Amino acid sequence: MSTIGRIFVVLNLLLSGGFLYFAGVHLTNQTDLQQTLETEREERSQREDKLSSDLQSAQDKLADATNGLTATEGLLNAAANERDQLKDANETLQSTLQQINGQVTSMSSSWNQIQGKLESVEQQLTRTRETASTSEQERNEAVREKNEAVAELADVRQDLSNTEADKASLQSTYEDTVQTLQERELLIEALRQRLVAAGIDPGVSNLVPALSGSVIRVEPSGNYLTLRVQEGDQPVQVGYTFSIASGGRLKAVATVSEVYTNGAAFCTFRTVSGSAGPEVGDEAFTRR
DSSP, rough: OHHHHHHHHHHHHHHHHHHHHHHHHHHHHHHHHHHHHHHHHHHHHHHHHEEEEHHHHHHHHHHHHHHHHHHHHHHHHHHHHHHHHHHHHHHHHHHHHHHHHHHHHHHHHHHHHHHHHHEEEEEEHHHHHHTTTOOHHHHHHHHHHHHHHHHHHHHHHHHHHHHHHHHHHHHHHHHHHHHHHHHHOOOOOHHHHHHTTTTTTOOOTTTOOOOEEEEEEEOOSSSEEEEEOOOEEEOOOOEEEOOOOOOTTTEEEEEEEEOOOSSSEEEEEEEEEEETOOOTTTESSSSS
């Protein structure tokens, strides 16, 4: 073989070896790329499964929160309706008590008149007995009038006793109604605060806007106080209810009855059971 042929054979062998080397390297890289791609596919599938699971969990929590909100709104509406009914019953009881007080006053007046009449009859009977010239008929008439006055007095006493018993019963019912009304209003306020504290907007149309302020005066007599309300998006109005608290403890519930031009509000209040009552400097808020 000539030298040129030998050179071509050597070149052919070198080229063949280089081709085999590059083919092996390419095959190895392709295998590595396929493994990497499969790994990424598995990781992406796992991430998708995890995201799907998290999404389903979030949807379940949202459904639970929605159901809880709906149930709470139903409780708020029911409590508000019962509070209105108790207010109506309270007004009816007050009217009945006033009527009974009028009847008691009238009966007391009748009692005094009958006692005066009885005394007059007794005096007349005494004079009749002392006067020898008084006829038997006049004495009998005086005795009859006295007996009638005594019987009428006994009837009035019985009516007065029955009226006092009815008054006591109505007073007890009135006090129970007032206590129940206060408990319902405190329950409504507690439910509102629980919703707001949980970061949930109650969404009830009759809720007042979020206002806050402080107690600047407590009247020495009667359940009256004055609030200084901070300016907000909506002004304070008559009928708004404020919770009076100090140190995170509810002390009273105040209802606005008059609003002044300087931002102050005159209120009536009801003290919470177990509390000493509101004081100057206590915080006031409609809801949080």
